[in-house]
Amino acid sequence: MQGDHAEAQKSESAEDPLPSMLWGLDPVHGVFAKLYIKDILELKNSCTVPGVFFYKTHPITKVDILGTVVQKREREKFVSFGVDDGTGVISCLCWKKQRTSENIKPASSSFGLNLLEQLNKITQLEQRNSQLDLGDIVHVRGWLKDYREQREINSTSVSKIADPVFTAQIARMLELPYLYRNFYDKTFEIPTDSPEPNQQGMKTLSLQRKIKQFLNQTRVKNFYQQELEAIDSLVCIAQQDQVSTYLQEHSAQTLQKTPCVSRQIHEVFQEAVCALQEEGIIFQKVAGPSKLYLVTDEAKELHNVTLRIIQDDSTRPKHVDKGCPFLHIVSCVRHSYSAGVSEAAVQRVLDRLECNSEIISTMDRHYTAA
Template identity: 40%
Template sequence: MDPAEESPSMLWGLDPIFSSFARLYVRDILQMTESTQVPGIYFYNSHPVYKVDVLGTVVYKREREDFFCYGVDDGTGVINCLCWKNDLLKEEEDPAKFGGKHSDAAHGGFNPVAELKKLRQAQQNCCRLEIGELLRVRGPVKTSRQQREIIASTYYKVNDPVMAVQIAWMMEVPGLYRKCYDKPLQLQHNAMSDSAISSVSKATNIIKDFLMQKVVSRFRPYDVQDLLQPLVSCQPETTSVDQEPVAGPSACQQLRQLLKESLEILEDEGIIYRKVKSQDEVYNVTAQDKDLIIAVKGIIREDSKREKYAEKGCHILHILSAVRQRYSLNVSKAALELVLKSLECNSDIVSTTDNHYTVF
């Protein structure tokens, strides 16, 4: 693969193949190209791969003190598999350890030492393979001395006398190739979604900065609409075949949609709210709405004198209900929390618990 065609490493996690053991043919594992960004990562048809799952026949073996080297042939090629020994395999069997001191088994009793010996022997049989036996191995792919190999994290001998496992494998892997491996990684849709999210985020920040710098107490949508104009593309969309313009939303429609989504986000955050919902869209800026601040402070001062709220103060839900009854039905909890935070910072009120407020 051309280095310019590699997807950025930050996007590799979007590909489900990257976090799984890819069941690739040995031929494809040997032909994969290594990433120029991160050594040890390989690409098959634009899919990042670093760990694989292989089933094949042992065609050669070498044993060292700490590991086995098995050559695995799956019918498309042969790859070397480095299989580390566990501690039980490294230990040398002590004849005296399994001596004849315990003779309970001969009399029909349970001999734990003999059973342990059987379990150990069974484990050794699964890890020690001979040429011609079937091996399944999983692990990351490495390149050592210019040769591709698998560093096994899991490996075991497969008992398959009627070839049921091999047949199931040969039927499953081609399906994985058709559905996953042979389909190029598509990140365009995600990139477009990220672009749309980024535009709304930028628009929201632009409006926030405008409200803060100009100390605006109320505004209408058309007062801030022109601020978002640079974020809207005026170029018509084209197809990849004949490059002819495709019908789509106009720049004016895009601008209105962007403004609508940004104002909705600001409302959800409580930064703005509409005191009265009418055809004349007027938004109040919560932090600059002195009438709302006075109303909230007055409610807490008056209701804190009541016996019910004298000890802990007024609960935030009680304050919200009172504000909606006495001031505006459209004040959200998020907007009220901003007002309460501002009053507490100015030492006008104090919180007795996380949700209760009273005056000094």
């Protein structure tokens, strides 16, 4: 049975998603990854380096979990306990620290601080926090490993949390989807040396910056994409490569009328506009063929609606302590203002309101009226 399991595990990890020499380029590799326990248990082993696991294309070595103690086993040198976060249960190992305070000579500083006494206090505090019982909420950080074909966490930090109203658990429930959506579920891509994608990306980035500069200077409230394509200073950026490519075969007048060039210029503008939408600089209030874009900073009605939602809802009992959660604000804005408003646009509005001291961020992505 063990041989079959090893063969199956080896076939699953026949090739790592990312070469080991490139692991350091992935920012996820260097942090304590906050993952659901179910996903931690299903991480694939690296076929080249023991102790390294993969979530999709991201190499994982250490994790950060929050959950309830549902199992406990104590030995002379360590404590083993199971943690449940609602998606699965994983075993955590906490080694007992052996302190020989009797070998430390009493010493005091010039300020009258007894170092041995302070050390004993720290030891007692650590021992008290390490006394885990079933039902305790714990925050665990540690290194992943497989021991006897079982996934477990060799903990470097274990903190017992007094959380009678589940504040920490609710905050973790709000944080994890954001991390998965913006980091873990995104494929890590190594930049290539191919000049064509880089030139295309740099051209789109240059056009994106130029459009932002144009919107900031003119204080335009809304626009259509075809209106941007009629501005010479923007078109010059979008058609730089096309000019160099076709100049030998076309005159300047013919170049402007070439359908292929016009289509490529339109595509560059479209990529730049989409990037501005993802950044929250612009948004569409009404989705449709007209494609009218509104500038987020100039959308006063959106700012007023968002501020009014926070002022009203932050006084309600369930939000009075922590403030309104970000996703709740987004949902209310879409219901009251427009279903087409992106999360990035709402975040930009919240940042502007906080900069103007009209709202206050009370904790991670929670807001209340100032």
